Amino acid sequence: MTIEIRHLRSALAAAEHRSLRKAAAASGIRAALLSKDIRLLEDMIGCTLFIRTPAGVRPTSHGIDFLHVARQIVHDVDMLANSPGSGARQTARRLTIGYYTSVSTGNLRATLGEFQRRHPTIPWKFVGGSRASLLQKVETGQVDIAIVTAGGLEWQDALLRLWSERCVVALRADHKLAALPILEWSLLRHERFLISTQDPGPEIADIIRHYLSVDVRAPNLVTHDMETQFLKPFVAENGSVMIDYESATGDGLTNIVYRQVLNGRQPVELRFVACWQADNPNPSLVRFLQLLRERYPDIS
Missing domain, CATH: 1.10.10.10 (Winged helix-like DNA-binding domain superfamily/Winged helix DNA-binding domain)
Structure with a gap:
């Protein structure tokens, strides 16, 4: 469910x-x-x-933190549903965007805000879901474009590399590691990680295993079948930690702090890409792609 x-x-x-x-x-x-x-x-x-x-x-006490996240999600959904261009008088073809990340802050929010400013008459529709389900909907024409993470991606149609976001660790404010401004992965070796089974949770789990698997000892991952934003409030309750990406740090949860995680001196990042069908004739998609290429030119 x-x-x-x-x-x-x-x-x-x-x-x-x-x-x-x-x-x-x-x-x-x-x-x-x-x-x-x-x-x-x-x-x-x-x-x-x-x-x-x-x-x-x-x-x-659990409910207070959970409802804080829920309130932001409902606010975002209402904002997107009531964005300019969503009225019945509009004749522009609707743009359907698939995503499973936060739109509260970060690159995706900034991109959508600029698109709305430039094309206020284009109606939007946003579709959530797993990466696999979103890409399937792109293939069947139910979604025009999907913004997804790139790790392990298998996609044979049109693709544009977008932004990268640094990985951060969410900790209780009184956690012993919270006093450090930046953390090395090795400092997290004995921590218990909360992991969502929903995207991008599996990719984050692979990142943790890559940096923390030592000999035959695997990191302590506790998986839950719920979205990351609903799982995060429990970091403040049971002493576990969670790896997330930087645009998700604007949730305003109490008793949780975020610290960047480095591998040596290098940040660990999640790469985001846009996937669509090259033969999709939607003129609204063409305009959105023009903006994406302007903001994130493909230099590969």
Whole structure:
């Protein structure tokens, strides 16, 4: 089962109104359905988000951090859905972009903001999912272009190399390594890593194994079937650490700090690429590619 936006909206409504009945009324759904959404969400992430009493509900300590991330995700989705060009009067062909990374900060957010400024009449649609599912949708024409990480990528059609993002480690603010401004991989050898099974989690797991596998001893990886942004709040709870990329550091989570990780003096980076079908005739895609090539010229 996958976490859906409606699950997040139900949880946020409960947190706002401190009552399942009031939250359901404000959301225009039955209280039983809202309660079911929250139960499913708690089952999927493996923790209790709310303390339930006869007087109402209030977030747990886990819930406070989780809801902070959920609020940002819902905000981003609403912002993208309501971006200029999404109205019914628009005649420009819609551009569908596949992605599975943060759009809160970083290169992707900056690129999309510039595209909106230049082409305010082009409507957007964003599609999430795993790298494999997004590339399949590009092949079938459901997605015009997918922005994905490049590690281990097998793609035979059009491709443009984009930006790189440095790997960082997320730590509890009181972790013994948090006092250091920069970390070497060797300092993380005895840490327990939280890993998402969803992209780009498997690629990050490969990076950890590459730098920390010593002789026959493998690094301690604990995998969870949830998206990285939902998993990260647990770093502050159980003393584990997490490897992420730098644009994901703007989440504002409390009690978590980020430190760059180096291999010798060199940063370890995730490379992002754009994948599309060369024969895709969508004129909106042509304009988006013009911007990408301007910002990230292919010099290979």
